[in-house]
Structures are given as structure tokens and as C-alpha cells.
Amino acid sequence: MTTAIEVHGLRKRYGDTRAVDGVDLRIGEGEVFALLGPNGAGKTTTVEILAGFRDRDGGTVAVLGEDPQRAGLDWRRDIGIVFQDAADVAALSVIETLRHFARYYPRARDPYEVLQSVGLEEKARARIRTLSGGQRRRLDVGIGVIGRPRLLFLDEPTTGFDPEARRRFWALIRSLAGDGTTILLTTHYLDEAEALADRVAVVVAGRVAACGDPASLGGRTTAHATVRWQEGETPRSVRTDDPGQLVAELTARLGGTPPGLTIARPTLEDVYLELIGDRR
Numbered sequence: 016m017t018t019a020i021e022v023h024g025l026r027k028r029y030g031d032t033r034a035v036d037g038v039d040l041r042i043g044e045g046e047v048f049a050l051l052g053p054n055g056a057g058k059t060t061t062v063e064i065l066a067g068f069r070d071r072d073g074g075t076v077a078v079l080g081e082d083p084q085r086a087g088l089d090w091r092r093d094i095g096i097v098f099q100d101a102a103d104v105a106a107l108s109v110i111e112t113l114r115h116f117a118r119y120y121p122r123a124r125d126p127y128e129v130l131q132s133v134g135l136e137e138k139a140r141a142r143i144r145t146l147s148g149g150q151r152r153r154l155d156v157g158i159g160v161i162g163r164p165r166l167l168f169l170d171e172p173t174t175g176f177d178p179e180a181r182r183r184f185w186a187l188i189r190s191l192a193g194d195g196t197t198i199l200l201t202t203h204y205l206d207e208a209e210a211l212a213d214r215v216a217v218v219v220a221g222r223v224a225a226c227g228d229p230a231s232l233g234g235r236t237t238a239h240a241t242v243r244w245q246e247g248e249t250p251r252s253v254r255t256d257d258p259g260q261l262v263a264e265l266t267a268r269l270g271g272t273p274p275g276l277t278i279a280r281p282t283l284e285d286v287y288l289e290l291i292g293d294r295r
């Protein structure tokens with residue numbers, strides 16, 4: 016897989032605060048990659064450095080083959096960005112704003128198609144200042160994708176979205192990923208990371224504490240399972256590293272599938288909370 020982002024030993028301090036303290040990352044082209052971590056872990060700072068918005072103090076960074084600190088306009092045209100506090104063009108309408116940003120890009124998407132994909136068709140002529148917080152965020156996402164970026168940075172893209180808007184946004188991300196767009200997002204929603212990301216990194220105190228496929232992060236698929244079932248009126252539960260064997264024994268002893276049988280591995284949230292430990 017061609018590498019879209021390669022980071023070694025990335026460091027950034029603000030005064031005495033070590034916001035990023037030795038981050039290593041490698042993200043392949045076409046991957047959807049999520050940065051997870053508690054407030055203040057260094058996710059936004061990392062993304063801002065990778066997007067060329069902030070200088071680093073140390074480490075090496077290559078994004079689409081270039082150092083973001085030195086890259087030029089052609090590089091910037093290949094990058095889409097949705098940050099937490101997007102610039103305001105409050106006097107324009109929604110569709111005017113999308114048209115305005117589309118002009119900066121040689122291969123821009125059709126503004127009406129983008130409007131539909133972020134679910135703002137009914138707000139096409141509304142002034143931006145009249146949008147709700149979630150609608151404004153959806154427009155930010157629209158602006159981020161209008162230039163048909165090869166690489167899209169999304170910092171907490173669905174904060175403030177209602178559940179339906181989040182699902183619609185997930186579908187948009189999947190379709191962008193299907194077209195080969197590389198996506199790096201930060202999120203506090205673990206279900207979002209699990210639904211969208213090929214891989215996740217958990218950032219704690221400016222470092223990557225764990226990185227991998229969300230389904231198996233932290234040994235989820237091989238960790239102890241909890242088997243629960245009902246024996247008469249009594250709920251039973253056993254932690255085991257061989258649930259298949261236990262279920263076979265129960266089935267033989269009880270003469271059939273045990274009533275109320277469930278087998279649970281640790282959730283992504285269980286693994287995440289263990290990784291962030293005292294930083295909660």
C-alpha cells in the first residue's frame with residue numbers, strides 16, 4: 016500500500032505543555048484512520064501539524080510525500096480540512112459558500128451534490144448565520160470535501176450532529192473512502208471509530224498508546240470472554256479464554272443450548288478506558 020502519511024518522533028510543546036511527545040504513525044493511501052484519546056491528548060495538534068497549519072518542534076513528517084511545513088499550493092489542493100473552529104463566511108448563503116470554495120479547486124465537486132450528501136438541500140438559500148450548530152458543522156464537512164481532496168482531515172466532524180445526520184455523514188465518509196480518499200479523523204465517539212475506521216490509534220499524553228484494527232485493538236478478539244446463561248431462575252456467568260469449550264460442556268450437561276446464552280468479548284470502550292487509565 017502506498018503511504019499517505021508517515022510520521023516519526025513528532026513533538027510539539029506549548030510553553031511547558033508537551034502536547035505531542037513522540038508520535039509515530041503510518042497511514043496508507045485509501046485508509047480511514049481514527050485518532051482517539053481523552054481531551055488534551057494532542058490529537059488536534061497532531062492533525063494541525065499534518066495539515067500544515069502548525070509548525071512542529073521535532074520529528075519528521077511526510078504527507079502525500081511532502082513536508083507540510085514546506086509544501087506549496089498544489090499539495091494544499093489535494094488536502095481537505097474540517098477543523099473544530101472553521102472560518103466564518105456568515106454573510107453568504109449555504110450554496111453560495113459551497114460555490115465560493117469550489118472555485119479554488121481545479122477538480123471541484125458539484126456544489127449541489129455536496130449539498131445533498133451533507134443533507135442541507137433545504138437550507139441551500141439560508142444565510143450561514145441562521146444555521147443551527149449541527150447544520151453549520153455539516154456545511155463545514157461539505158466545504159472540506161468540495162475540492163475532491165486525496166486526503167481529508169476531520170477534527171471531531173460529527174460533534175453536535177443528531178443521530179440521523181451522523182448516519183448520513185458515515186455514509187458520506189464510506190463513499191469517499193470507496194473512491195480512494197484517505198481520511199484521518201479524530202473523534203470521541205467510539206462507535207464512530209468502530210463503524211468507519213480501518214485502523215485507530217489511541218493517543219494518551221501526546222503519545223500513541225495503541226494502534227490497530229478497532230475489532231482487535233488491545234487483543235479484543237483473544238481476550239477472556241464472559242459467557243452468560245440462565246440455569247432455572249439463576250443467572251450464571253463465567254470468564255473464560257475458551258468459550259467454545261464451555262458452551263459445548265453446558266450444552267451437553269443441560270441437554271441443549273443454554274437459555275439466555277451470550278458470549279461477550281471486551282468492547283472497544285473497555286479497551287479504550289483501560290488504555291487511557293488514570294487520564295480519564
Ligand SMILES: Nc1ncnc2c1ncn2[C@@H]1O[C@H](COP(=O)(O)OP(=O)(O)OP(=O)(O)O)[C@@H](O)[C@H]1O
Binds near residue numbers: 029034055056061
Ligand atoms: N494554542 C495552544 N496554546 C497553548 N496550549 C495549547 C494550544 N493548543 C493546545 N494546547 C494544549 O496542548 C494540549 C493538547 O491539546 P490538543 O487540542 O491537541 O488535544 P486534543 O487531543 O485535540 O483534545 P480534545 O479532545 O479536547 O480536542 C492540551 O494540554 C492543550 O491545552
